[in-house]
Structure formats: C-alpha cells, structure tokens
Amino acid sequence: xxxxxxxxxxxxxxxxxxxxxxxxxxxxxxxxxxxxxxxxxxxxxxxxxxxxxxxxxxxxxxxxxxxxxxxxxxxxxxxxxxxxxxxxxxxxxxxxxxxxxxxxxxxxxxxxxxxxxxxxxxxxxxxxxxxxxxxxxxxxxxxxxxxxxxxxxxxxxxxxxxxxxxxxxxxxxxxxxxxx
Amino acid sequence: xxxxxxxxxxxxxxxxxxxxxxxxxxxxxxxxxxxxxxxxxxxxxxxxxxxxxxxxxxxxxxxxxxxxxxxxxxxxxxxxxxxxxxxxxxxxxxxxxxxxxxxxxxxxxxxxxxxxxxxxxxxxxxxxxxxxxxxxxxxxxxxxxxxxxxxxxxxxxxxxxxxxxxxxxxxxxxxxxxxxxxxxxxxxxxxxxxxxxxxxxxxxxxxxxxxxxxxxxxxxxxxxxxxxxxxxxxxx
Numbered sequence: 250x251x252x253x254x255x256x257x258x259x260x261x262x263x264x265x266x267x268x269x270x271x272x273x274x275x276x277x278x279x280x281x282x283x284x285x286x287x288x289x290x291x292x293x294x295x296x297x298x299x300x301x302x303x304x305x306x307x308x309x310x311x312x313x314x315x316x317x318x319x320x321x322x323x324x325x326x327x328x329x330x331x332x333x334x335x336x337x338x339x340x341x342x343x344x345x346x347x348x349x350x351x352x353x354x355x356x357x358x359x360x361x362x363x364x365x366x367x368x369x370x371x372x373x374x375x376x377x378x379x380x381x382x383x384x385x386x387x388x389x390x391x392x393x394x395x396x397x398x399x400x401x402x403x404x405x406x407x408x409x410x411x412x413x414x415x416x417x418x419x420x421x422x423x424x425x426x427x428x429x
Numbered sequence: 430x431x432x433x434x435x436x437x438x439x440x441x442x443x444x445x446x447x448x449x450x451x452x453x454x455x456x457x458x459x460x461x462x463x464x465x466x467x468x469x470x471x472x473x474x475x476x477x478x479x480x481x482x483x484x485x486x487x488x489x490x491x492x493x494x495x496x497x498x499x500x501x502x503x504x505x506x507x508x509x510x511x512x513x514x515x516x517x518x519x520x521x522x523x524x525x526x527x528x529x530x531x532x533x534x535x536x537x538x539x540x541x542x543x544x545x546x547x548x549x550x551x552x553x554x555x556x557x558x559x560x561x562x563x564x565x566x567x568x569x570x571x572x573x574x575x576x577x578x579x580x581x582x583x584x585x586x587x588x589x590x591x592x593x594x595x596x597x598x599x600x601x602x603x604x605x606x607x608x609x610x611x612x613x614x615x616x617x618x619x620x621x622x623x624x625x626x627x628x629x630x631x632x633x634x635x636x637x638x639x640x641x642x643x644x645x646x647x648x649x650x651x652x653x654x655x656x657x658x659x660x661x662x663x664x665x
Contacts, residue, residue: 267500271510272503274523275503275506279497279498279502279503280495280496280497280498281489281495283495283496283497283498284489284494284495284496285489285493287496288493288494288496293499296498297499297501297522300498300502301502301505301506301509305506305509305510306461308510318475318476318479319479319482319483322484322485322490323479323482323487324569326486326489326490327482327486330485330486330644331454334454336622338582341514351598356566361480368631371487371488371491372484372487373484373485373487374487375447377488390486391455392453392485393488393493395454395491398453398455399457400435415444417450420449421443421451423447423449424445424449427480427484
C-alpha cells in the first residue's frame with residue numbers, strides 16, 4: 250500500500266467509527282499537521298488547540314471525504330491550514346516585516362531556478378522557483394503563514410492595492426507554469 | 430473561463446486567480462460569499478479550487494516541518510470523542526455488576542479482618558453492599574447493610590461528600606428494571622431508609638447506586654446526575 254492509499258484507507262475506516270483507525274491516522278499525520286499549525290500560529294498552545302479541533306472535525310466529517318475530490322493528505326492539510334489561519338486572524342497576530350528591496354517587479358528569479366531537477370521536483374516548487382524570489386516569498390507567506398493582503402501590506406509597507414496586484418500577477422504566472 | 434494560452438490583461442478577471450485567492454483565504458467576506466454561491470453550480474470552478482489546494486498542500490507535504498504535538502492532545506481527543514459526556518446509568522454501573530463477585534470477596538475479607546466496622550449498626554444485616562466509587566466518585570467510601578426482616582437499609586458514608594449544592598440519592602437496580610429511588614442520604618454519616626415491602630424479594634444480587642441530585646432529590650424519578658458509587662448486594 251502506498252502512503253497515500255494507507256491514509257485514504259484509514260480515513261475510510263474512521264468514517265465508519267473505527268477508533269483504532271483514528272488513532273493510527275493521528276499517529277501517522279499529527280506531526281505533519283502540527284507543523285502546519287505551528288508555522289501559521291507560532292505558538293504551541295494555540296497550535297495544539299487548532300490541531301485538536303482539526304481531528305475532532307476529521308472524526309465527525311470523515312464520511313464526507315470520499316466525495317470531495319481531494320487526495321487524502323491535501324484534505325487533511327487544507328482543513329488544518331484553514332483552521333489555523335482562521336485562528337490567526339481571530340487573534341489578530343501582527344505580521345513579521347518583509348524586506349521590500351527584494352520586492353521590485355524585476356528582481357531576479359530565485360537561485361534554485363536552474364537547479365530544478367525535472368522529474369522528481371514537485372510542479373509547484375518548480376513553478377515557485379520560476380518567480381522572482383521575493384514574489385515567491387509573498388506567496389509562501391500567504392499559504393504557509395496565512396497572511397492576508399492587509400498583513401502583506403503591513404509587513405512590506407507597500408499599499409494594499411499594489412500588493413494585491415503583485416500577488417495576483419504572481420498567481421497568474423504560477424498558474425501558467427502549472428498548466429504547462 | 431479564458432483561453433489558457435493567452436492570459437487576460439487583468440488577472441482579476443480570471444476565475445483561475447479568483448480560485449487561488451479563495452483557496453488562500455484572501456477574498457473579502459463579500460467576495461467569498463459571491464464566489465461560494467457560484468461554486469455549487471460550477472464543477473469547473475470547484476476543480477480549479479481543488480487543483481490549487483493540491484498544489485499548495487504539496488509544498489507542505491514536501492517541505493513542511495514535522496513537529497510532534499504534546500501527548501496531551503491525543504489524550505484530550507480520546508476524552509472528547511470516545512467518552513460520551515452523559516452516559517446512561519447502565520453504562521455507568523455495568524463494571525460494578527460484573528465485579529460483584531470480586532467485590533463480595535473483598536468485602537468478606539475486609540469484614541472478616543475487621544477493617545470495616547459498621548459503627549453501632551441500627552440494623553442486623555443479612556445483605557451488604559460495598560459501593561465502589563465510579564470515576565466521578567473519587568474518594569467516596571460508602572457501604573450499605575440491609576436487614577430484610579426489619580425492611581430497612583442502613584447506608585454509611587465513611588468518606589466523601591456530595592458536590593456543593595447537591596445531595597446523594599440511593600437507587601436500587603434489580604435485573605433489567607429501571608432504577609428505583611430508595612431515598613436521599615442524610616447529611617450525617619449514617620442514614621436508615623425503610624424499604625418498600627415489594628422490593629425485599631429482589632434485593633439479593635441487585636445493585637445499589639448513589640447519584641448526585643439537586644436538593645430534594647431527582648425531579649424525574651430517574652437518576653439525573655452522575656452515578657458516583659455502585660455495588661451489588663450480597664449475603665452477609
């Protein structure tokens with residue numbers, strides 16, 4: 250069984266109320282998901298509360314997984330990331346400043362650009378590496394740390410509309426790259 | 430959806446970018462509501478959101494740091510998910526029923542070694558019960574002695590008190606019948622309660638249980654609070 254099939258199988262058994270499967274799923278995925286919470290919230294107590302909340306949802310909603318079209322880890326990671334971001338926003342955590350010098354539109358592509366090994370590298374990583382490094386950084390702040398446009402604006406000192414335009418152009422470039 | 434080979438001038442107009450912003454949680458409340466209203470009817474749009482989620486999650490899968498949460502999280506989850514908050518009285522007392530033989534043996538041993546002394550018993554017991562504390566009744570030491578010829582039970586509370594503002598109520602559970610209230614425990618250590626004549630025949634092997642109830646006793650005639658202690662009646 251591949252790791253993906255294993256997690257899928259565990260979720261299917263959790264949907265039937267299998268407690269042993271739930272415990273296995275927790276052991277198998279909690280460290281990864283806790284890493285997601287911690288990255289967004291940067292506080293163990295808050296992150297553990299979100300993680301707990303996520304697994305309560307998994308126990309209650311596992312039966313809806315089959316029909317939603319997600320691969321199993323994406324389903325878990327997306328629930329976790331979104332819950333953590335909701336908590337982050339409720340707590341109004343201040344963003345960490347971002348150096349603006351790197352954000353100019355014509356700054357160079359990241360250094361890994363040429364080093365991307367074709368077959369093994371995940372598409373998204375390869376495509377992020379094609380963006381100017383600072384733009385890729387903005388996208389990662391948004392996904393991994395849950396920054397809003399207002400957070401990005403505060404962190405960079407760049408006005409909100411400009412930040413929004415920059416990020417959208419970055420997403421557009423990403424999307425073009427991903428569909429190649 | 431626009432032709433993928435020619436990106437539009439304004440990325441804002443592109444559903445693919447809107448889907449990305451939705452996946453990232455970047456839309457305003459109003460924008461999100463409008464987008465979600467379209468999602469239900471638009472399979473292509475849903476697929477676009479899922480595709481973004483898959484790509485972004487791949488960043489975490491490949492590079493996301495793994496950090497072990499404290500063992501408390503797993504423990505709390507087991508408590509929240511696997512232990513119903515409000516158990517039926519049957520769920521609460523069954524271990525004590527099954528443990529009857531062992532409890533009787535322990536009681537026999539403690540009585541015969543005179544660890545237990547029912548303080549000047551008001552009754553001459555032919556049936557006794559050691560009411561073992563449930564997880565909700567930690568610290569309680571309660572024993573009961575029935576004198577069937579007298580038709581009375583004496584309950585001795587050697588340790589433990591009801592929670593603030595609550596009283597202890599004594600219940601008899603015989604076979605599969607619903608619990609029957611025998612009365613409230615008095616504030617002192619010992620309470621003697623008269624038993625209805627019709628119950629005397631079913632006493633041997635029946636369970637005695639203590640629940641906490643509002644002052645005046647259970648308003649419903651069935652236990653409403655947690656069962657704090659329970660044990661089977663056995664011949665003395």
